[in-house]
Amino acid sequence: MAYYQRIRDLREDSDKTQADIAEYLETTAQHYGKYENGNAEIPFERAIALAKYYNVSLDYIAGLTNNKLGLASSDLTDEQQALLSRVESMTASEKKKAVELLKKLIEIME
Numbered sequence: 001m002a003y004y005q006r007i008r009d010l011r012e013d014s015d016k017t018q019a020d021i022a023e024y025l026e027t028t029a030q031h032y033g034k035y036e037n038g039n040a041e042i043p044f045e046r047a048i049a050l051a052k053y054y055n056v057s058l059d060y061i062a063g064l065t066n067n068k069l070g071l072a073s074s075d076l077t078d079e080q081q082a083l084l085s086r087v088e089s090m091t092a093s094e095k096k097k098a099v100e101l102l103k104k105l106i107e108i109m110e
Contacts, residue, residue, distance in 0.1 A: 058070070
């Protein structure tokens with residue numbers, strides 16, 4: 001789902017008009033409408049403002065997750081959490097070696 005559909009859904013679910021949200025963002029309703037229609041890229045600062053306004057994560061607005069609170073370790077399986085913990089504890093050198101090895105494994109699997 002494109003972010004513009006997500007911000008439209010959030011606005012409609014909040015029973016707000018484009019004019020209401022435009023006022024909050026200190027822009028015009030016409031310009032805000034371009035965000036919702038995908039005719040203009042939303043500036044990062046305004047995406048942050050919308051995330052705060054709707055109390056959702058930027059991940060949610062971007063369509064990276066369907067969890068309004070964003071990507072969190074709770075979205076990961078136990079196995080994924082264990083792997084992530086292991087990666088986080090690696091040194092920079094170990095991470096570099098792991099990436100190189102993973103690239104080689106992907107090439108072999110293709």
